[in-house]
Amino acid sequence: MRKEDLMTVYESIGQLRDQGIKMKDIADRLDMPPSVLSAIYSTVLPAYLDNLSRQEEDAALENALSLVNNVSKKRLLSSLPDMLRQLQNYCSPVSEITLPIEKALAEGVRLTVAEIGNYTGVYQSYSLSSSSDALKMEPYLIIPSPDGHSVRVGRLSAYRTLQWGTGIINNHQNFYVTFSETAPPQLNLVTLYLQLPFREHPGMLRGLYLALDYNRNPIARRIVLVKQSEAVAAEDFANLKSGIIAKDQLTPEQEVYYQYTCQPGDYIKMCTVPTPHLDASDLAREKKMLEL
Structure with missing residues (x-):
């Protein structure tokens, strides 16, 4: 042996x-x-x-x-x-690697490591809360992995849960971030599709945020990530401020982010339609249910 x-x-x-x-x-x-x-x-x-x-x-x-x-x-x-x-x-x-997508992902990870230095740091994110008409504030941390072979993305949720995932940059324009909101063996994926500006060390990233709501229905929202600092210790990141901000408690700066992320055209929701069989007529029913 x-x-x-x-x-x-x-x-x-x-x-x-x-x-x-x-x-x-x-x-x-x-x-x-x-x-x-x-x-x-x-x-x-x-x-x-x-x-x-x-x-x-x-x-x-x-x-x-x-x-x-x-x-x-x-x-x-x-x-x-x-x-x-x-x-x-x-x-x-x-x-x-056997599937083309696997090969593309592996290559994407390799190329991302070379580019991620332009976007590393601590960001404060703003998006619509899933539970109310309020602004959700959650810090993100983008750093290289300890072994230098991939990228780590951390999120401190509004409910003080620290989650870690990864990200891939594509064509210098898009940054895909994904992580699970729950610990293994459960898997509740959150995916961010961020648009990268054509400038070095941008102070803001924006894009779309796809996740599940409290009833496990898909929801897509706008999200803005505002850079706070270049780096932070892991223990300090876990102590950053996160939470849900009511409309009457918004600062002038937060009001701008609320107007950008929390208006009717800034999110797409789905809901479960109580029907024995799903057909074309139920699609209109779903939209009416969402208006209630």
Whole structure:
């Protein structure tokens, strides 16, 4: 089993290198010094595989390790399970993609990492409340992921729940953000379609916000994200202000956002139509029900 595992590590690193991924980036993913990973890949594993034709496994590995001074047998074998797991996750986006949309998403994630620096920071969002004619205020945080391979988007909901998702920039013009309002295993997706202005470090983003209302009916609304700062610590982000603002409590600035996001033409709602069979006549009934 150890022989197969070491061969898998060698082949996986080789596959990533063939894709143009730098050894430093692979080492960061494995939480390993680049010099150690380079010694394992360039010296230890090739020598080990060559020694196997003449020696037993233990002797082959020990002789291969004797060629370097920064990798021990104990360290290599103890880190092997985690290396296999991380390399499998690292390689799978390339090897398991079968649908065109999966390939497009993987490429979109890669390109987004290069562009997201123009939009990172803390934003205060404004949109229509699902429960009343009021302005909903929720902070968003846009940052690169810790490993630098994707983008993280956090939202502090009006009810003080912190949710994390991701985002993809498309054609330098649109930023798609998605996350779940509920914890696993439930999945209640929220999706933002944001239009990106043609300027560096914009102070405002705007777009459409698609989610479910309290009865699990789809609702689409305008949303505005107003930039507050370039960065914030995670614990400080969780303490930012969020909530529902009644119309008579709006500041002059918030009144502008209310007028933009909370008017009749700024949202589309749906409702459940009580009918034994849904046909064209029920479509008109639904609209009348929504007017009540």
